[in-house]
Amino acid sequence: MLAERTKRIGVSPTMKVAAEAMRLKAQGVDIVDLGAGEPDFPTPPHVSAAAHAAIDANFTKYTTNSGTDEMKRAVCARYKADYGVEYTPAETIISAGGKQALYNAALCLFGAGDEVITHMPGWPTLVEQIKLADATPVIVRTRAEDNFRLHAETILAALAPRTRGIVINSPGNPTGALISEDDLTRVADEAARRDIWILVDLCYERLIYEPTPHNLPGILVARMRDRTVLCGSSSKAYAMTGWRCGWALGPAALISACNALQSHSTSNVCSITQKAAVAALTGPQDCVTAMLDEYRNRRDQVCEWLAAEPRLRVGKPEGAFYLFIDVSDFLSPDGLRTTSDLAQALLDEARVAITPGEAFDAPGFLRLSYATSLAELQRGTDRIIAFVRALDVQAGAAAGA
Numbered sequence: 001m002l003a004e005r006t007k008r009i010g011v012s013p014t015m016k017v018a019a020e021a022m023r024l025k026a027q028g029v030d031i032v033d034l035g036a037g038e039p040d041f042p043t044p045p046h047v048s049a050a051a052h053a054a055i056d057a058n059f060t061k062y063t064t065n066s067g068t069d070e071m072k073r074a075v076c077a078r079y080k081a082d083y084g085v086e087y088t089p090a091e092t093i094i095s096a097g098g099k100q101a102l103y104n105a106a107l108c109l110f111g112a113g114d115e116v117i118t119h120m121p122g123w124p125t126l127v128e129q130i131k132l133a134d135a136t137p138v139i140v141r142t143r144a145e146d147n148f149r150l151h152a153e154t155i156l157a158a159l160a161p162r163t164r165g166i167v168i169n170s171p172g173n174p175t176g177a178l179i180s181e182d183d184l185t186r187v188a189d190e191a192a193r194r195d196i197w198i199l200v201d202l203c204y205e206r207l208i209y210e211p212t213p214h215n216l217p218g219i220l221v222a223r224m225r226d227r228t229v230l231c232g233s234s235s236k237a238y239a240m241t242g243w244r245c246g247w248a249l250g251p252a253a254l255i256s257a258c259n260a261l262q263s264h265s266t267s268n269v270c271s272i273t274q275k276a277a278v279a280a281l282t283g284p285q286d287c288v289t290a291m292l293d294e295y296r297n298r299r300d301q302v303c304e305w306l307a308a309e310p311r312l313r314v315g316k317p318e319g320a321f322y323l324f325i326d327v328s329d330f331l332s333p334d335g336l337r338t339t340s341d342l343a344q345a346l347l348d349e350a351r352v353a354i355t356p357g358e359a360f361d362a363p364g365f366l367r368l369s370y371a372t373s374l375a376e377l378q379r380g381t382d383r384i385i386a387f388v389r390a391l392d393v394q395a396g397a398a399a400g401a
């Protein structure tokens with residue numbers, strides 16, 4: 001009944017958890033929601049004010065399909081200031097979130113017979129987009145033992161004659177891991193030699209906790225500007241997930257193809273949103289730092305609370321706002337078999353919404369989002385610890401019975 005491509009994809013599993021938590025909360029159930037993939041902070045007031053002003057000025061019509069010139073210049077100026085890279089408006093497209101920017105690029109670059117390398121545990125959309133482009137995803141794995149670092153050797157070992165692209169997400173969702181500048185340099189040198197595209201999903205680029213060198217755009221532009229795509233978003237840095245604004249920077253011919261594709265799907269990003277995003281990118285950046293400081297504080301606090309139960313094993317993430325917790329000690333063939341079972345039981349019995357590792361191709365892990373208040377985080381971690389300890393009691397009772 002449905003087209004063949006629908007069989008290759010499912011609904012985003014992270015969104016499923018969010019929907020279920022929302023449904024229960026709407027019924028008045030006291031859920032602690034640690035599933036959120038979005039900042040809990042309000043959009044900064046000067047950003048919202050720019051949107052109000054846009055409405056009042058009747059800036060409410062179609063804009064240029066690929067985004068206003070003002071917005072493109074704001075993105076280019078931000079990347080110049082942050083990374084020292086030079087892009088022009090003709091090399092820039094504004095899309096409905098980083099998601100659409102990445103999707104446009106995948107559809108315009110990849111096709112049947114192409115292999116595209118990406119990494120897991122990771123954000124599932126990157127893999128699904130490769131499949132939607134009729135290409136074949138080639139997954140390389142990162143490991144909890146070294147905090148999910150993406151090593152150049154792992155990517156280089158996956159290169160094959162049909163490799164057409166490499167998609168890297170750094171900082172990564174759900175692990176918060178960064179690719180080091182050195183690793184990216186080695187990958188870029190080889191990709192340039194073989195004429196392979198590198199797409200970087202920089203959606204969490206502003207959420208890095210320590211002053212770690214992370215000039216991925218600078219490295220790629222210096223080595224392979226004509227095969228580089230940089231995708232970013234206002235969603236996470238400026239607490240603007242609902243506004244739907246992201247962008248891609250790349251060679252003009254690719255951006256022009258993305259423009260054509262977008263012109264037949266969604267057209268321009270909401271005009272009001274674009275005015276708000278200009279204010280976000282060009283206005284004071286201390287709001288970003290303030291949110292980052294609060295996330296860091298929460299990360300450290302939750303890690304401390306979780307340390308009370310050593311079988312909840314977790315490393316400190318370098319970026320983003322998730323803890324990726326190894327809970328495999330609590331899974332068993334005759335109890336909760338998967339982290340999906342565990343997450344469901346946590347929701348049903350402990351009233352905590354949390355995302356199972358299967359959503360990120362990482363069975364045995366749970367993703368805890370600390371994009372919520374410290375008070376909620378404390379309630380949530382208390383409930384999780386009490387729940388897993390009660391599992392021991394049940395297991396002990398069953399063994400004694």
Ligand SMILES: Cc1ncc(COP(=O)(O)O)c(C=O)c1O
Nearest residue numbers: 097098099123173203233235246
């Ligand atoms: C790794 C990663 N990339 C991109 C996105 C896209 O976000 P948006 O479309 O809101 O910019 C997300 C959202 O969760 C994400 O986690």
